[in-house]
Amino acid sequence: MPIRAVIFDLYGTLVPEFPHEPVVSSIGTSSPAIANGVLYVGSYDTRLYAIRARSGKLLWAPGWGSGNMERGFNSSPAIADGRVYIGCRDGSLYAFGIG
Secondary structure, eight states: OOOOOOEEOTTSOEESSOSSOOOOOSOOSOOOEEETTEEEEEOTTSBEEEEETTTOOEEEOOBOOSGGGGGOBOSOOEEETTEEEEEBTTSOEEEEEOO
16 A cells, blocks of 8 residues: 655645655654654654655664564654654664764
8 A cells, every 4th residue: 555645844834746755664653753854753664764854865764674673663753862762562662873
């Protein structure tokens, strides 16, 4: 099933055509967090995505498709002290450096 997005700019105006292909491959229950112009969002595909907010460019999206983490992320990330924290469907909390 293709992923569809409705996108608004910072002023609440609908952006009719987003100029990029979607970079998140699996829909999850994660809301994004943003820091320093980078959007972070978790997904059921076991990836934590870092996406440049202004351009939509994918910066990184490491996947951990083995072991307990194979169930993916189901919580929204939180950012503090140079790290992004996110809960996994395995019941664990993970922290990743964003420096």
